[in-house]
Amino acid sequence: MRGRHFSGLFVLALALFAAILVGSVEIAIIHSHHASQSTDAPPKGQGPLAVPQSAAGVAESLDPNEPISLAVLLPKYTGSQPAVLDSVSPISPSDGVTILGYRVLAKSENEHGLTSDPQFPPAGYMVHPLPGYQYTASDIQLQIVFGLKVAKAGIFRVHGLTLRYHVGSKAYTATYPYSVVVCSPVSAYPMCTALP
Numbered sequence: 001m002r003g004r005h006f007s008g009l010f011v012l013a014l015a016l017f018a019a020i021l022v023g024s025v026e027i028a029i030i031h032s033h034h035a036s037q038s039t040d041a042p043p044k045g046q047g048p049l050a051v052p053q054s055a056a057g058v059a060e061s062l063d064p065n066e067p068i069s070l071a072v073l074l075p076k077y078t079g080s081q082p083a084v085l086d087s088v089s090p091i092s093p094s095d096g097v098t099i100l101g102y103r104v105l106a107k108s109e110n111e112h113g114l115t116s117d118p119q120f121p122p123a124g125y126m127v128h129p130l131p132g133y134q135y136t137a138s139d140i141q142l143q144i145v146f147g148l149k150v151a152k153a154g155i156f157r158v159h160g161l162t163l164r165y166h167v168g169s170k171a172y173t174a175t176y177p178y179s180v181v182v183c184s185p186v187s188a189y190p191m192c193t194a195l196p
Helices: 002-036
Strands: 056-061 067-072 084-089 097-106 144-152 154-158 161-167 170-176 178-184
Touching: 002 170, 056 067, 067 170, 084 097, 084 144, 144 154, 144 170, 144 178
Parallel strands: 056 178
Antiparallel strands: 067 144, 084 161, 097 144, 154 178, 161 170
């Protein structure tokens, strides 16, 4: 009787262990499946300067017709051939937003990177025209600096930037989901907090 009781406990413990093991394997498989479908992975076809598509952004208060410079950080480039930057365009800017232009800021040529600056091009930084700029593996890292202004009072958005570039004969288009919100005027929006 006592032997059968011990045997029953042993079988019960073995069954419990097997259930835990199977459950752990199922959880690991589900987690792996979700990770493979994560939207944080760089999209295919955007080339070596693709970035994970997780949202980032900035909110700034600005008076009408006052310029501002903002910057998007490009990923570190490690290719053997230069990535030649061709052009940039804004993604779905609000009516009333004027893009003043684009520049390239190399961190190796500046004391620090740019967050924002109340002029375009930004004062006190060495910047370069974007079309034709060659991004090489020897560069520490690059920022795309873009200037903008708004024409009137309100809340304005730019939903990111699209960069066209090529490496050798291969052309790529990369999107940067960098959300910009501008609240205007400063007197009505001393702190712009309109980011989602």
